[in-house]
Amino acid sequence: MRSFLQKGWRPILVIVLLLLGWQLSTIILQIPEWLLPSPTQIVREAITGWSIFSGHITSTIQLIFIGFIIGSSIGIFVAIALHLVPILREAFYPLIIISQNIPTIVLAPLLVIWFGFGMLPKIIVITLVCFFPITIALLDGFRQSDRDLKHYMQMAGATNRQIFWKLEWPHALPALFSGLKISATYSVLGAVISEWLGASEGIGVYMTLASSSFRTDRVFVAIFIIVILSLLFFGIILLLEKGLIKWKPKEERERHE
Amino acid sequence: MRSFLQKGWRPILVIVLLLLGWQLSTIILQIPEWLLPSPTQIVREAITGWSIFSGHITSTIQLIFIGFIIGSSIGIFVAIALHLVPILREAFYPLIIISQNIPTIVLAPLLVIWFGFGMLPKIIVITLVCFFPITIALLDGFRQSDRDLKHYMQMAGATNRQIFWKLEWPHALPALFSGLKISATYSVLGAVISEWLGASEGIGVYMTLASSSFRTDRVFVAIFIIVILSLLFFGIILLLEKGLIKWKPKEERERHE
Amino acid sequence: GNNEANEEATEGTEQQDLEEITLVLDWTPNTNHTGLYVARDKGYFEEEGLDVEIIMPGEAGADQLVASGQADFGVSYQEGITMARIQGVPIVSIAAVIQHNTSAFASLADSNITAPKDFEGKSYGGWGSPIEEAVLDSMMQQEDANVDEVEIVNIGDTDFFAAMEQGIDFAWIYYGWTGVEAELRNEPINTVYLTDYSEKLDYYTPVLSTNEKMIEEKPETIKKFVSAVSKGYQLAIDNPEEAADILIEAVPDLDAELVRASQEWLAPKYQDDAPRWGEQKLEVWENYSNWLYENDLLEAELDAEKAFTNEFLPN
Amino acid sequence: MSKLEVNAVSKSFGDNEVLRDVSFSISDGEFVSLLGPSGSGKSTLFRIIGGIAQPSSGTVKLDSKEITGKPGSISYTPQSPSLMPWRTILNNVLLGQEITGSRDEHKALEMIERAGLKGYENSYPHELSGGMKQRVSFIRSMLSPQGLILLDEPFSALDEFTRLDMQKWLLSIWELYQRSILFVTHNIEEALFLSDRIIILSAKPASVKKEFIIPFKRPRDERILLSEEFLQWKKVIYEEMRQQDVSVDY
Amino acid sequence: MSKLEVNAVSKSFGDNEVLRDVSFSISDGEFVSLLGPSGSGKSTLFRIIGGIAQPSSGTVKLDSKEITGKPGSISYTPQSPSLMPWRTILNNVLLGQEITGSRDEHKALEMIERAGLKGYENSYPHELSGGMKQRVSFIRSMLSPQGLILLDEPFSALDEFTRLDMQKWLLSIWELYQRSILFVTHNIEEALFLSDRIIILSAKPASVKKEFIIPFKRPRDERILLSEEFLQWKKVIYEEMRQQDVSVDY
Numbered sequence A, B: 001m002r003s004f005l006q007k008g009w010r011p012i013l014v015i016v017l018l019l020l021g022w023q024l025s026t027i028i029l030q031i032p033e034w035l036l037p038s039p040t041q042i043v044r045e046a047i048t049g050w051s052i053f054s055g056h057i058t059s060t061i062q063l064i065f066i067g068f069i070i071g072s073s074i075g076i077f078v079a080i081a082l083h084l085v086p087i088l089r090e091a092f093y094p095l096i097i098i099s100q101n102i103p104t105i106v107l108a109p110l111l112v113i114w115f116g117f118g119m120l121p122k123i124i125v126i127t128l129v130c131f132f133p134i135t136i137a138l139l140d141g142f143r144q145s146d147r148d149l150k151h152y153m154q155m156a157g158a159t160n161r162q163i164f165w166k167l168e169w170p171h172a173l174p175a176l177f178s179g180l181k182i183s184a185t186y187s188v189l190g191a192v193i194s195e196w197l198g199a200s201e202g203i204g205v206y207m208t209l210a211s212s213s214f215r216t217d218r219v220f221v222a223i224f225i226i227v228i229l230s231l232l233f234f235g236i237i238l239l240l241e242k243g244l245i246k247w248k249p250k251e252e253r254e255r256h257e
Numbered sequence C: 001g002n003n004e005a006n007e008e009a010t011e012g013t014e015q016q017d018l019e020e021i022t023l024v025l026d027w028t029p030n031t032n033h034t035g036l037y038v039a040r041d042k043g044y045f046e047e048e049g050l051d052v053e054i055i056m057p058g059e060a061g062a063d064q065l066v067a068s069g070q071a072d073f074g075v076s077y078q079e080g081i082t083m084a085r086i087q088g089v090p091i092v093s094i095a096a097v098i099q100h101n102t103s104a105f106a107s108l109a110d111s112n113i114t115a116p117k118d119f120e121g122k123s124y125g126g127w128g129s130p131i132e133e134a135v136l137d138s139m140m141q142q143e144d145a146n147v148d149e150v151e152i153v154n155i156g157d158t159d160f161f162a163a164m165e166q167g168i169d170f171a172w173i174y175y176g177w178t179g180v181e182a183e184l185r186n187e188p189i190n191t192v193y194l195t196d197y198s199e200k201l202d203y204y205t206p207v208l209s210t211n212e213k214m215i216e217e218k219p220e221t222i223k224k225f226v227s228a229v230s231k232g233y234q235l236a237i238d239n240p241e242e243a244a245d246i247l248i249e250a251v252p253d254l255d256a257e258l259v260r261a262s263q264e265w266l267a268p269k270y271q272d273d274a275p276r277w278g279e280q281k282l283e284v285w286e287n288y289s290n291w292l293y294e295n296d297l298l299e300a301e302l303d304a305e306k307a308f309t310n311e312f313l314p315n
Numbered sequence D, E: 001m002s003k004l005e006v007n008a009v010s011k012s013f014g015d016n017e018v019l020r021d022v023s024f025s026i027s028d029g030e031f032v033s034l035l036g037p038s039g040s041g042k043s044t045l046f047r048i049i050g051g052i053a054q055p056s057s058g059t060v061k062l063d064s065k066e067i068t069g070k071p072g073s074i075s076y077t078p079q080s081p082s083l084m085p086w087r088t089i090l091n092n093v094l095l096g097q098e099i100t101g102s103r104d105e106h107k108a109l110e111m112i113e114r115a116g117l118k119g120y121e122n123s124y125p126h127e128l129s130g131g132m133k134q135r136v137s138f139i140r141s142m143l144s145p146q147g148l149i150l151l152d153e154p155f156s157a158l159d160e161f162t163r164l165d166m167q168k169w170l171l172s173i174w175e176l177y178q179r180s181i182l183f184v185t186h187n188i189e190e191a192l193f194l195s196d197r198i199i200i201l202s203a204k205p206a207s208v209k210k211e212f213i214i215p216f217k218r219p220r221d222e223r224i225l226l227s228e229e230f231l232q233w234k235k236v237i238y239e240e241m242r243q244q245d246v247s248v249d250y
């Protein structure tokens, strides 16, 4: 916490400066509100509209959490499966890439037609967004584990399973967190996009409604919330990383984000 | 090449089986063409419509290349800057996350207003999609370089710049490729999405038109092309990785994808 | 307060008997949909024994959902249904929400575009569909102007006002929403209505749709649904302020001012010159599909009689 | 009875012939040392016996069962300590036991103390000095239950006193449990003090040049280090190694 | 004139006091060895002199300029070879030169050959044996141009013959270029053979226990290894170290 206060002021300063510049330029350049509202206008709308808004937020946060947890679990699981079973890896690696290239515009109707309007299709969308960076990062992490240690373990009679859990998995943890950071960032936007699959609540719904009734200020309120959620989420992953990876030498620890 | 033929058959088999299953289920379940066309219908349409289609493809490929190259250059550059200048890192790290959370729905009008309907806003969209995984992966890669080697270099009087170029950069190359793989995959879809900002040509344009005139078969032709492009692109990155990272012990090399 | 009482009344007694129905909108809720929300929140659906859930389709696209049976009813357009039926999508129009095409080519007042001939030398911002060029062409031909003189720019999802900022001179809008918004902003705009220049372009937009299976298997349900909806739109026609308030309450995220103004403008347009709300004419369907076919925009001729039906409208 | 039999093992890395026709065996409970110039192939031979490297030709038998290319039957101290940076010393030491059976934390703590590392049980490897890491790696393999132990220069980073202490401790453990040990060292005194038999490898390509049976009585005492016989033996082996040392020409 | 002055350096890691008030100096062109038990703080002292670790108190001066906590003026062979896995041997060896000035490939190739590594110029570190890697790391620091060289057990993984050869080579280079060398070893003979002066560190917390000036004439010859005087010296130092060895109690 102390270190957060010590370091936190810098990004906050940058963000404050940015908002200030934005505020000033909307005033000086006389940018109309419907085009780009000023931060004060956005904050004002956020406060007055809070009662409408809070319901949407809880619904989206729920989606994010469920989606991210399922997505990263699947990402981890897929990476482990592909790593441990080389045949699987060779056979399915391309399919994983394919999965990242089916645009939502196509997937959306199919998902809704197959799974209806409930949670399921939305979670599938977030999962698709989340699992990929984790799988790729983990697979690369597993591959780069220390050869000498691996040899030591093999000689001592370690099963593949032991080598995996005692060597490759702990070694790949930093890579996993690298992937989790990317995924956590995407999961928020993924949730918002998934709400365009047909939802009655959520930030995504609020945003499209605002956009179609030309309420640019509300659109930006939604963005502010999305951004704050993402930062929070990213921060949680960072804290988890610091908590779990304790063994790093001090000098390096201090340079952690 | 030989090793490609040796290993390539497995994923190809899986994909062929998948297509076969798809073909059979459309026949057996009598899925109407407008809902989910069968692979043969898609291929037929791809062949008959090729003349219309090829122009769209070249236009999109161009976008992908320019966008990916700019995006990954920026990603690498940002990672280096943030790594070498700790103050920058602390101040701008959150902004990088924020950049991943501004939905295109909002960005689009702003980009159009600022940059018109030309290439620029589209390249900005692809860049935004591409740079993030590279930056995160590289930053983590830089941080994990060998402490003993770093100490050796410092003692010998290496400047920060030398430490960077001779130690941290080569050490982070595998991480860079991890990030490039993720980005290459995303760049294709990013290009298609960017075309929704208003383009007169491209796979994205072709797809929306096909979708609005209920030509599901054409939508799937577009997806097939997107998927093939992505796989090609991913393959290029893999080849580059194999070419550049030569020093890996044999045993590990053989397990490479 | 009125509808609350209704809900309470039904909760205890009739609920088990209500038939669950799904309705997908075309995009976000707007004044085109007022009658649907009125019918739901005034309890008209419940009176008919229906429990209707209204869903926004997002990117999923309403027509496929209706055709596949995921949704029972949907909001669509004549254009969409025509295209869909040519591709074998089994979707049918069951009521016209607005009698005449209220879409127009709009421009900021200072660019002085008041008739199709003024399009010459200007830039049009569209979404890249070949239909747009054909429509422009047939309107400009009336005044001996040449569509080749128009610079057609694809502006994707960009909204009207943003496009105008970026050097686009005119775009295709629905007056009842975007035009009303311009009024509210005191942004004077000129409009060139399609209907003023070509009979054939006076197609129905939007319409209510269902799939062929429903028509075959549950005609009674459709009848109940349409009759409730019809009552809803009747209220919107007779009492636009109350209708607007119902919509605002149902979808509080909408801009209240825009909804009220839009409702006011739209109220007389729902039924317009038709004998009853929802009525569709065969010639309108034939005209438009023939026009599309003649312009090479349709691969085959439409069997217009199968594309719509008036049989479920209340008498 | 032979615990380990190495039969005509050869190994080349590309054009680089490292081992040529190496054969020897180790009896049950025997302590054998391997001496040879740097780069002659001792560690490679260990990897082959351990089953993680495949010989170009030849076979390896453990308890009369062929184990060529089959890892998993050996306790091993690698030349570089190879500790897991994310495990504490205690957990690193227990790794061998975790792999084959149950953790005996009590014994591990006892051994850590015996090796002069008391107080470092919960430190991480990067907080240890080079010699301390080497001792950790040594304890790890002594705690593993296998019947054959391969030790690859386990004491090279220790000062003479710590080294002598560790040697005596190794002998006491070995005498207690009667496991077979194959020991690589560059220190002739160490080999003499510890071994029943010393095998001398020639320079590249390595083959068994000579074997010496060391006749000192067990249990051995550090006093033999100063005996005349010991110095004599040292000279013999020194001369033997010098003769065949052709890899480095000076 | 003093090349290096270490003044009252102390260092603790948390509660663990490692160095207490260590002071000594090295003259220009002097060869000084540091002896001390494993874990006493020799490598830590090297890191402090090298400027990558900050002492808890005390200062380090090089050529009369204070360099406490300022890295960059020293050529260094770390205790573990620390080679770059992605560079060939030749390029690894040239790293020190790249950092400070221009690459002299010719000289590098010559040294690689002299160290018995001919043919491995284009190999990668993972293809080398432990002792070969150590020699590469040694060549790397010998090729660096700095006036003070710190060598942390550079020959611990070498057999006696290669070791002696490397020692003689080190002496010849040193005599030629007159650089100052601070040398850590656990081998008393090695220290005696090479050094002008031997500094003995006590066990934890380490401080300078005793200094010996070694009077053998230069240039030295391996024959002195067998001289009576040499054995005498060896005994003295051995006894000195034994007395203060309290860290390992046996």
Ligand SMILES: Nc1ncnc2c1ncn2[C@@H]1O[C@H](COP(=O)(O)OP(=O)(O)OP(=O)(O)O)[C@@H](O)[C@H]1O
Pocket: D013, D016, D018, D036, D037, D038, D039, D040, D041, D042, D043, D044, D045, D079, E126, E127, E128, E129, E130, E131, E132, E157
């Ligand atoms: N993976 C490899 N690829 C190519 N050559 C190798 C590989 N591993 C070892 N060698 C070569 O095999 C030879 C013997 O290496 P090894 O490590 O067995 O020597 P060693 O006897 O243990 O030496 P040292 O005493 O220095 O540890 C060396 O010439 C080395 O270059």
Ligand SMILES: Nc1ncnc2c1ncn2[C@@H]1O[C@H](COP(=O)(O)OP(=O)(O)OP(=O)(O)O)[C@@H](O)[C@H]1O
Pocket: D126, D127, D128, D129, D130, D131, D132, D157, D159, E013, E016, E018, E036, E037, E038, E039, E040, E041, E042, E043, E044, E045, E079
């Ligand atoms: N980063 C660190 N954190 C905590 N303690 C450390 C750290 N580095 C070294 N130490 C402690 O400092 C002491 C001295 O370590 P150092 O590596 O200097 O010993 P050394 O004299 O070089 O030993 P050896 O001969 O075994 O190499 C040890 O007790 C070690 O545990």
Ligand SMILES: [Mg+2]
Pocket: D042, D043, D044, D079, D152, E129, E130, E131
């Ligand atoms: Mg070896």
Ligand SMILES: [Mg+2]
Pocket: D129, D130, D131, E042, E043, E044, E079, E152
């Ligand atoms: Mg040390």
